[in-house]
Each structure stands twice: as C-alpha cells, then as structure tokens.
Amino acid sequence: MTSGGPLSIGITCYPTVGGSGILASTLGLELAHRGHEVHFVSYERPFRLPGDAPRVHFHPVAINDYGLFKYPDYTLPLSVEMAKVARAHRLDVLHVHYAVPHATAAILARSMLPAELQPRVVTTLHGTDTTLLGRDPGYGPAISHALRSSDAVTAVSAFLERETLHLLDFVGPIEIIHNFSKPRSPLRSPDAVRAELGVEDELLIVHSSNLRPLKRIDLLLETVARIRPRDSFRLLVLAGGSFAPFAPRMSRLGLSERVIVREDVQDVEDYLQVADLALITSESESFCLSILESMCFARPSVAVGVGGIPELLLDGVTGLLTPSGDPDTLARAVESLIQDPARRIAMGIAAESRARDHFSAEVIVPQYETLYRRTCEGPLRPPDGERGSKAKDSSSGRQPEG
Ligand code: GMT
Numbered sequence: 001m002t003s004g005g006p007l008s009i010g011i012t013c014y015p016t017v018g019g020s021g022i023l024a025s026t027l028g029l030e031l032a033h034r035g036h037e038v039h040f041v042s043y044e045r046p047f048r049l050p051g052d053a054p055r056v057h058f059h060p061v062a063i064n065d066y067g068l069f070k071y072p073d074y075t076l077p078l079s080v081e082m083a084k085v086a087r088a089h090r091l092d093v094l095h096v097h098y099a100v101p102h103a104t105a106a107i108l109a110r111s112m113l114p115a116e117l118q119p120r121v122v123t124t125l126h127g128t129d130t131t132l133l134g135r136d137p138g139y140g141p142a143i144s145h146a147l148r149s150s151d152a153v154t155a156v157s158a159f160l161e162r163e164t165l166h167l168l169d170f171v172g173p174i175e176i177i178h179n180f181s182k183p184r185s186p187l188r189s190p191d192a193v194r195a196e197l198g199v200e201d202e203l204l205i206v207h208s209s210n211l212r213p214l215k216r217i218d219l220l221l222e223t224v225a226r227i228r229p230r231d232s233f234r235l236l237v238l239a240g241g242s243f244a245p246f247a248p249r250m251s252r253l254g255l256s257e258r259v260i261v262r263e264d265v266q267d268v269e270d271y272l273q274v275a276d277l278a279l280i281t282s283e284s285e286s287f288c289l290s291i292l293e294s295m296c297f298a299r300p301s302v303a304v305g306v307g308g309i310p311e312l313l314l315d316g317v318t319g320l321l322t323p324s325g326d327p328d329t330l331a332r333a334v335e336s337l338i339q340d341p342a343r344r345i346a347m348g349i350a351a352e353s354r355a356r357d358h359f360s361a362e363v364i365v366p367q368y369e370t371l372y373r374r375t376c377e378g379p380l381r382p383p384d385g386e387r388g389s390k391a392k393d394s395s396s397g398r399q400p401e402g
Contacts, residue, residue, distance in 0.1 A: 004373075006035045006036045006037060007031075007036045007037070007092045007093060007369075007372055007373075007376070008036070008037045008039070008089050008090050008091050008092050008093075009028075009031055009036050009037065009038050009039070009091065009092065009093045009094075009095060009372065010038075010039045010040075010041055010082060010085055010086060010089075010091045010093065010094040010095065010119060011024050011027070011028045011038060011039070011040050011041070011095050011096075011097070012024075012040070012041045012042055012078070012082065012094070012095075012096045012097065012102045012105070012106065013025065013040075013042060013046060013096075013097040013098065013102070014042070014046075014097075014098060015042045015043065015044040015045060015046040015047060015049075016044070016047060016240075018210055018240065019126065019127075019179070019287070019288075019289035019290070020097045020098045020124075020126035020127075021046050021047070021048070021097070022048055022289060023097065023126070023156075023179050023180075023289065024046065024095075024097040024124075025040075025046040025047075025048045025049045026048065026180070026181070026182050026361070027095075027180075027365065027368060028040060028049065028056060029049070029050075029053055029056060029182075030182065030361045030365045031365065031368070031369070032053055032054060032055035032056045034365065034369070035055070036055065037055050037057070037089065038055060038056050038057065039057045039058075039059060039085050039089055039091065040056070040057065040058045040059065041059045041061060041078065041081050041082050041085055042058075042060070042061060043060065043061045043063060043074065043078075044060070045058050045060075047266070048266075057089075059081055059084075059085050060081075061074070061077050061078050061081045062077060062081075063077055064077070074101065075101040075104060075105050075108075076105075076108075078101070078102070078105040078109075079104075079105040079106070079108040079109040079112070080109070080112075082094060082105060082106055082109035083109040083110075083112040083113055086109060086110075086113060086117060086118070086119045087113060087117055090117070091119035092119055092120065092372065092376050093119055093120050093121075093122055093372045093375065093376065094106050094109065094110070094119040094120070094121050094122070095122040095123075095124065095368075095372075096121065096122070096123050096124070097124045097126060098124075098125075098126050098129050099123055099125055099129040099130075099133075099143050099146055099147065100129050100133050100139060100142075100143060102123075103121070103123040103143070103146035103147065103150060104142055104143075104145070104146045106121045106123070106146075106150075107121060107145075107146050107149045107150070115380070118380060120151040120152070120372070120375040120376055120380070121149070121150045121151050121152075121381075122150065122151060122152045122153075122154065122371065122372065122375060123146065123147060123150040123152070123153050123154070124153075124154045124155070124156065124177070125147075125153065125154070125155045125156070125160055125164055125174075125286075126156055126160075126286060126287075127156070127160065127284075127285070127286035127287070127307075128214075128284075129143065130143070130155075130160060130163050130164045130167060130168065130286075131160075131163055131167075131284060131286065131307075134163075134164065134167040134168050135167060140167070140168060140169075141169070143168060144168045144169040144170050144389070145384050147164070147168060147170040147388070148169075148170055148384045148388035148389060149381060149383065149384040150381065151375045151378070151380070151381045152175065152371055152374075152375045153170075153172070153173070153174045153175070154174065154175045154176070154177045154368075154371065155174050155175075155176055155177075155286070156176075156177070156178060156179050156286055156287045156308065157176065157178060157286050157287045157307070157308030157311050157312075158176050158308070158311060159286060159307045159308040159311065160286040160287075160307075160308060161174045161176050163286075169389050169390050169391070170388060170389070170390075171388055171389070171390055172388075175371060177364060177367045177368060177371070178287065178311070178312075178358065178359055178364060179287050179289055179292060179359060179364070180292075180359050180360055180361050180363065180364035180365070181289065181292045181293050181295075181296050181355065181359060181360075182360070182361045183269050183272070183293060183296045183297065184267075184269050185269065186267070186269045186270045186272075186273045187267050187269075187270055188267075188270050190273055190274045193270050193271060193273070193274045194274050197234070197236065197260050197271075197274070198260070199234055199260075199274070202231065202232060202233050202234045203232060203233045203234075203276045203277070203338050204233070204234055204236055204274060204275045204276050205224070205233055205234070205235045205236065205275070205276065205277055205278070205279050205334065206235075206236045206238065206271065206272065206275035206277070206278050206279070206294065206299075207220055207235065207236070207237050207238070207278065207279050207280065207281075208237075208238035208240075208268060208272075208278070208290040208293065208294075209238075209239070209240065209280070209282070209290060210239075210240035210241050211237075211239050211240065211241040211242075211243065211246070212241070214282055214283050214284050215281065215282050216281040216282060216283050216325060217246050217281075218246075218249060219281040219325050219327060219330075220235075220237075220279065220281045221246065221249050221250055221253055221255060221259075222253070222327040223279065223281060223327040223330040223331050223334070224255060224258065224259070224279070224331070224334075225253040225254070225255055225327075226327055226328055226331035227331045227334055227335055227338070228331075228335065230258065232338050233258070233334075233338060234258055234259070234260055235255070235258055235259045235260070235279070236259075236260045236261075236262070236271060236275060237259060237260070237261045237262070238262055238265050238268055238271055239261055239262065239263045239264070239265075240263075240264065241263070242263065243261045243263060268293065269297075272293060272294060272296075272297040272299065273297055275294065275297070275299055276299065276344065277294075277299055277300050277301060277302060277319075277334070277337055277344060277348075278290065278291060278294035278299055278300075278301040278302070278303075278319075279301070279302050279303070279330070279334060280301060280302070280303035280304070280309070281303070281304060281325060281330065282303075282304065282306065282307075282309075283304070283306060283325060284306055284307050285306060285307045285308060285309050286307050286308045287307075287308045287309075287311070287312060288303070288307075288308070288309050288312060288313075291303060291309065291312055291313055291319075292312060292355060292359050294351070295312075295318060295351035295352060295354060295355035295359070296352065296355045297352070298348040298349055298351060298352035299348050299351065300318055300319040300320070300337065300344055300347035300348050300350075300351050301313055301318070301319040301320075301351070302319060302320045302321075302322070302330060302333045302334050302337065303319065303320075303321055303322075304321070304322050304323075304324065304325045304330070305321035305322065305323060309321065312359070313351075314350075314354065317347065317350050317354075318347055318350045318351035318354050319347055319351065320333040320336070320337065
C-alpha cells in the first residue's frame, strides 16, 4: 500500500438477493471506480456485480460435498480462498459483510499467512448476524471472538451498534457507517413499466423485500386489506423469494385484484420510478435498504418505527412511522398519504434530499476509505483473549449489560 494511493481490497458477502450483498457489491464497485483494486470472494458472483467492471475481480469458492460430511462446510474453503487471494494480490484489507461465517473465515485466513502478508480485517455487521445469531448460544461466542479479533468493526446503524454491545461479549469500538444507495438509471420508461403492470390511475404502493418471516408479509397483507377505498391503490411486491406461500392469504383477504407480484427482479429501479410510496412492515430492521432505495426515487415510506429505521426515515418529514405493527394504524397512515398528494410529494422530495445528503456514495464511501487507511496504518490487532472481551477488558469503562 502506498500512503494515499490505491488499496488492494478483498470483499466477502452473501451473493444472493439481500441488503448486505447489495451494499457490499455497490461498495466494491464504488471503490474500484475510485481507483482501488477490489477482489470479491464468495461462492457465487454477487447478483448485482457486473462481469466487466474495471478493477473488480471475482474469486469463486469451490465447495466440496464430501460424502463423509452430513453437512457441506463453507467456512474452511472460504478461508483458504481468502488467504490465497490475500497472498496473490497483496490485500491491504479484507472487508467482510455479515459476520457469520465471513468474519470467522477472515480471521482464520489471516492466521494462515505470515505477518507481512496479513490483511487488516474489517467486519461490517448488517443485522441478524447480531440480533438473531448473536443470541444463539451456538453462534454468539464465535461471533464475539471474530469481532474481538477484527482490526475494525462497523455497524450499519446506531441501533445495531447498541444491540451488538448489549448482546455480544465485545466492548467495541464499533464505528457506525450507515448504508448508502447508488441507484442505476431505469432501463425502461415509466409508461412502459406502468403498462406492463397494468396500473392506471391508482396509487402504486411498493413493498420490496426477501419475504422472510421478520418482514411480516402477513401484516403487509392485513394492512393493505384495510386501506379504503379499495380501488384507490395497487400493491406491487418486489419479492426476493417465492410469494407462493402468501397467495392463499392474499386471496382470503380479497386482494388478488389489488396485488401485483414480481419475483427476483434485477432492475428494481424500473419499478421504483413508477411507485408512489413504499410500505414496510418488518418487525426488525437494522437499517432497511429498501426504504433508502425508495428515498432515492423521491418516494416517501410508511413503516413501523423499529430498529434502525428511525435513523433513516424521519417521521412526518420523509414518511410516516407507526409505533407498533398494528394493521389499522398502518392502513390509516397509508390512506392519509393517498388522500394528500401534495404532502406525499413534499415528503418524497425531502426523502430524496435526505438520501443525497446523508446516505449517498459520495458521503459514505469515503468513510470506509478513511477507516481502511486508518486501520492499515495502525498495528495488527492482538490475538483474541488479550483485549476486547467484557470479562477481560475493564479499561473500556463499558459494563456488560443485561
Ligand atoms: O441481517 C439480515 O437478516 C440480512 C441482511 C441482508 O442481507 O439483507 O439484512 C440486514 O442488512 C441490510 C443491509 O445492511 C439492512 O438494510 C437490513 O435492515 C438488515 N436486516 C435486518 O436487520 C433484519
């Protein structure tokens, strides 16, 4: 690494549809655009990573399904590939997104290398790696160990920082670097997309998620079933997963004519440009990238005010937050925006300007670059056990909570 010059950066993330993979891919592209060499290491090419971007390289991890093992192992081949890439490309930094198992694999990879070839390990926590797996006794100690052994740890919201310090045996520091979004230009015209959807003058509500249980699709459908008048809106579900399990509930609620589903959409921007507002019913979100994606298209959101969402969505300014996941309250909030186009449009404009001022690539990517350089200039982190544990480190002044 030359001081201030381009860095050689490894990135590992989940390649499938999901906020952490989208964020990691966009970050890698932006870093390459700024002159850094970026090496993705994962079991598949991340779905939003083009094959021809300059200075962006993809290194697949080969997974063997040995008959001896009941369950295929990913962590070990991942760590071996990480070490191989670090050695071959003299990685300065190995930045892993989502701790499980990526941070553990990175720590292992680092320990396979001689000191002069060891990259600094930066771990970014995205959400359930803390809020769900951090509580699991089968994972928590391994996650804590990986965080204590990382050279730097970041979280995508202040909420996630607090949760991590509360739940895990780790005293920090954790740097809060919010997510960013860099939407691509839509490929089709708004008229073409509205024609494809068969939407006329109804208001188009968009819900974009991977439909996992914590996204509360049951609550989403219960909410839209209560919106009046019924013919004033359509709900567009951009599903990163199969919607089939929810179809019976949709028809039971009499929503079949109101709901449009598109699964595994690559060009999400085509649809966001024609939506009027976003509706998010998650019971937990450390950030909620899909709200940010709507903000970039000047669309307000209605959401339950959980987790890190209030750091992103300003209630009454860029959208509406409800205190609880009560379908009537959510439905009244949506109705209020259907009935007041001027307010809805003003909120959308405020949302877009907030996205630009606080959650754009221009604002966020330099924060990662600064962190990488600072981490590279500092000493290698001592092995776990010497600091960072609540049991061993009383100098941080933080007391274990809960
Ligand atoms: O943590 C997860 O459940 C998966 C992860 C993902 O890959 O989509 O979602 C988390 O990371 C996103 C990107 O940082 C955030 O926008 C999501 O809010 C967060 N999900 C949860 O906290 C449930």
